[in-house]
Amino acid sequence: MAKSVEQIPGVVRADVNFASGIMVLEYEPSSDPRDRAIAIVRSTGHEVEPLAGAAAVAPAPGSRAPGWWSAHGHEVFTAAAAFLIAVAWLLGRAGTGWPQTASVAAYAAAIVSGGWLVFRRALTSVRSRSLDMNVLMTVAVLGAAGIGEWAEGAAVVFLFSVGGMLESRSLARTRRSIRDLMDLSPPVARVMRAQAETEIPVGEVVPGEMMVVRPGERLALDGVVEAGSSAVDESPITGESVPVEKSEGDTVFAGSLNTSGRLEVRVTAAAEDSTLSRIIFLVEEAQASRAPSQQLVDRFSRYYTPAVVALAVLLAVVPPAAGLLLGRAWGGFDEWFYRALVVLVVSCPCALVISTPVSIVSAITRATRDGVLVKGGVHLETAARIRAVAFDKTGTLTCGTPEVTDVIALDGGDAARVLGVAAGLEAHSNHPLAKAVVRAAGTANGRARVSGYEDVPGGGVRGIVDGVRYAVGNPAFVASEGIPAEDSAAVVRRFEDDGRTVLVLAEDGRATGVIGVADQVRPDAPRAVADLLRGAIRHAVMLTGDNERTAAAVASQAGVPEHRARLLPHGKVEAVQLLQKRYGPVAMVGDGINDAPALATSDLGIAMGAAGSDTALETADVALMSDDLTQLPRFFSLGRRTVAIIRQNVAVSVLVKFAVLVLAMAGTATLWMAVFADMGVSLLVTLNGMRLLARRS
Numbered sequence: 001m002a003k004s005v006e007q008i009p010g011v012v013r014a015d016v017n018f019a020s021g022i023m024v025l026e027y028e029p030s031s032d033p034r035d036r037a038i039a040i041v042r043s044t045g046h047e048v049e050p051l052a053g054a055a056a057v058a059p060a061p062g063s064r065a066p067g068w069w070s071a072h073g074h075e076v077f078t079a080a081a082a083f084l085i086a087v088a089w090l091l092g093r094a095g096t097g098w099p100q101t102a103s104v105a106a107y108a109a110a111i112v113s114g115g116w117l118v119f120r121r122a123l124t125s126v127r128s129r130s131l132d133m134n135v136l137m138t139v140a141v142l143g144a145a146g147i148g149e150w151a152e153g154a155a156v157v158f159l160f161s162v163g164g165m166l167e168s169r170s171l172a173r174t175r176r177s178i179r180d181l182m183d184l185s186p187p188v189a190r191v192m193r194a195q196a197e198t199e200i201p202v203g204e205v206v207p208g209e210m211m212v213v214r215p216g217e218r219l220a221l222d223g224v225v226e227a228g229s230s231a232v233d234e235s236p237i238t239g240e241s242v243p244v245e246k247s248e249g250d251t252v253f254a255g256s257l258n259t260s261g262r263l264e265v266r267v268t269a270a271a272e273d274s275t276l277s278r279i280i281f282l283v284e285e286a287q288a289s290r291a292p293s294q295q296l297v298d299r300f301s302r303y304y305t306p307a308v309v310a311l312a313v314l315l316a317v318v319p320p321a322a323g324l325l326l327g328r329a330w331g332g333f334d335e336w337f338y339r340a341l342v343v344l345v346v347s348c349p350c351a352l353v354i355s356t357p358v359s360i361v362s363a364i365t366r367a368t369r370d371g372v373l374v375k376g377g378v379h380l381e382t383a384a385r386i387r388a389v390a391f392d393k394t395g396t397l398t399c400g401t402p403e404v405t406d407v408i409a410l411d412g413g414d415a416a417r418v419l420g421v422a423a424g425l426e427a428h429s430n431h432p433l434a435k436a437v438v439r440a441a442g443t444a445n446g447r448a449r450v451s452g453y454e455d456v457p458g459g460g461v462r463g464i465v466d467g468v469r470y471a472v473g474n475p476a477f478v479a480s481e482g483i484p485a486e487d488s489a490a491v492v493r494r495f496e497d498d499g500r501t502v503l504v505l506a507e508d509g510r511a512t513g514v515i516g517v518a519d520q521v522r523p524d525a526p527r528a529v530a531d532l533l534r535g536a537i538r539h540a541v542m543l544t545g546d547n548e549r550t551a552a553a554v555a556s557q558a559g560v561p562e563h564r565a566r567l568l569p570h571g572k573v574e575a576v577q578l579l580q581k582r583y584g585p586v587a588m589v590g591d592g593i594n595d596a597p598a599l600a601t602s603d604l605g606i607a608m609g610a611a612g613s614d615t616a617l618e619t620a621d622v623a624l625m626s627d628d629l630t631q632l633p634r635f636f637s638l639g640r641r642t643v644a645i646i647r648q649n650v651a652v653s654v655l656v657k658f659a660v661l662v663l664a665m666a667g668t669a670t671l672w673m674a675v676f677a678d679m680g681v682s683l684l685v686t687l688n689g690m691r692l693l694a695r696r697s
Contacts, residue, residue: 081114230261316340355649359689383639393544404440418513424448499553
């Protein structure tokens with residue numbers, strides 16, 4: 001079909017992926033061959049539907065959605081073929097004369113009924129000067145009829161039709177997941193216009209408008225909560241099954257389910273730019289892309305089919321001709337012609353061709369359901385080869401937000417007083433450490449009132465509380481204020497050894513408290529790293545720009561055996577290159593923005609928490625839509641399972657074909673056996689690939 005479409009003037013490339021049900025049409029801007037492409041596709045019995053969010057083949061103007069006959073016509077004709085074969089068999093047993101003639105007529109009708117779709121597709125292929133399984137099957141059936149094997153010709157058509165029907169139904173299941181995603185986003189949104197709630201199509205909603213989402217409704221568009229609070233099920237986006245509490249200022253995504261409260265949401269993106277729309281488009285693009293193993297199979301099939309046709313011709317002509325010339329009884333022409341027909345049928349490469357794409361599509365679908373966006377089959381195959389993983393620290397192994405972990409009052413003072421004064425001093429600062437202290441103190445009532453505030457960049461802050469002069473900042477800043485370092489040295493050293501950042505509070509020339517602040521290790525990080533190292537991953541390394549003591553502490557808490565500290569962006573790139581030389585293919589896990597150079601250098605770039613990051617969605621090879629590190633071991637396991645199943649499918653396809661091919665050349669295989677073997681293997685590899693849709697814990 002693709003080759004037929006490529007014959008249209010102006011078409012540069014037509015690429016069909018039957019496993020994902022997508023046809024990508026690339027053509028010259030001066031031409032618009034879509035209508036002719038649609039006609040060719042429909043001439044082969046396929047329906048054409050628009051692909052949302054992509055410049056793909058579009059339906060002809062005025063075309064209708066597929067009806068009942070389009071969906072079930074194949075089954076009707078297959079059932080009719082089965083009925084006619086049964087009638088023909090009964091008539092054949094009735095004896096000679098008109099019953100025998102009627103039997104042949106019934107077999108012929110069964111061939112037409114069961115093979116009409118195959119014959120249409122074969123005609124399209126012949127017109128484009130290409131040989132495919134439909135051409136081979138048509139030649140085999142017509143040849144069987146030509147030598148009087150009507151029963152076998154009808155059986156071939158029926159079995160082929162049944163196999164194709166089952167195969168189509170199996171593949172449809174893998175395609176359904178993306179269409180289910182499309183259905184998650186409501187077609188209309190309830191927005192506030194003229195002080196009233198109005199339902200309008202999502203395509204008419206403008207970013208900046210206020211959208212109202214009631215309990216039990218799905219969000220139609222991305223936005224930020226302006227009023228209300230609720231638990232929102234974001235599993236279609238992040239794969240996280242537990243609803244997330246959302247309140248004023250939080251980001252929400254199209255396709256999410258509002259489970260409880262009423263939300264007023266300020267729309268931040270048009271329908272076609274929503275996170276869900278981008279995910280759908282990227283997954284469709286990934287499913288249509290070809291993995292290296294699929295490209296290898298495609299190249300093999302390109303030469304395989306003509307070679308098989310040549311072999312069949314030689315088998316039909318050479319042995320009987322040689323027998324005549326040499327005067328030996330090697331069988332008549334009919335016998336060798338029949339063997340050649342069997343060779344043609346059994347050599348159809350459909351099982352081999354479909355063995356890889358169905359596995360890739362199933363794996364990408366499974367990953368998407370788990371909240372892992374894979375940008376193509378090549379990355380699944382790469383994941384299977386990864387033996388070392390490099391982690392960024394901040395925002396990847398850690399939560400990315402510093403929090404107060406310890407408050408120590410020196411000389412028997414009050415720890416609450418230390419935190420309250422420090423929070424009062426830090427309340428006017430935008431530094432992340434200052435914000436952590438203020439958060440720890442809680443409400444404004446927990447903070448001291450400060451006058452004479454002064455901010456010293458890179459050091460700390462000064463101020464007066466209840467007539468007493470205070471300062472809070474890093475140990476070097478406090479020492480520069482004339483505070484003896486030995487007053488707090490022991491506590492400072494202990495905190496720094498544990499990987500904490502230290503703030504010292506000074507009061508009238510003496511240190512009165514020490515506050516430890518740290519970016520907490522994600523609770524799921526140790527488990528995720530341990531699961532990785534129990535699998536095929538042999539080495540895990542943390543890369544960070546922090547100091548050696550902090551790096552060592554975080555790596556220890558996260559369970560990462562190795563770490564590299566004080567690395568600038570180019571230093572992380574060099575570290576990844578060193579890991580590649582030492583261990584082979586390396587995956588880099590980072591935030592998708594700050595770690596872009598290292599992600600690009602690695603063999604597999606994995607971005608964390610990409611649901612809210614356009615950059616991560618567009619640049620990473622793999623994107624974890626939520627901040628769930630436990631998805632990493634599952635993803636690498638999925639990559640290994642995918643490659644293993646592809647190898648199983650290819651091996652089974654080749655071995656079964658070779659075995660039946662030998663039997664066919666020896667004259668012990670029949671046409672219906674060849675079809676059963678061919679379509680049986682096709683269905684087997686399809687079902688085997690679909691095992692990847694099942695989730696493994």
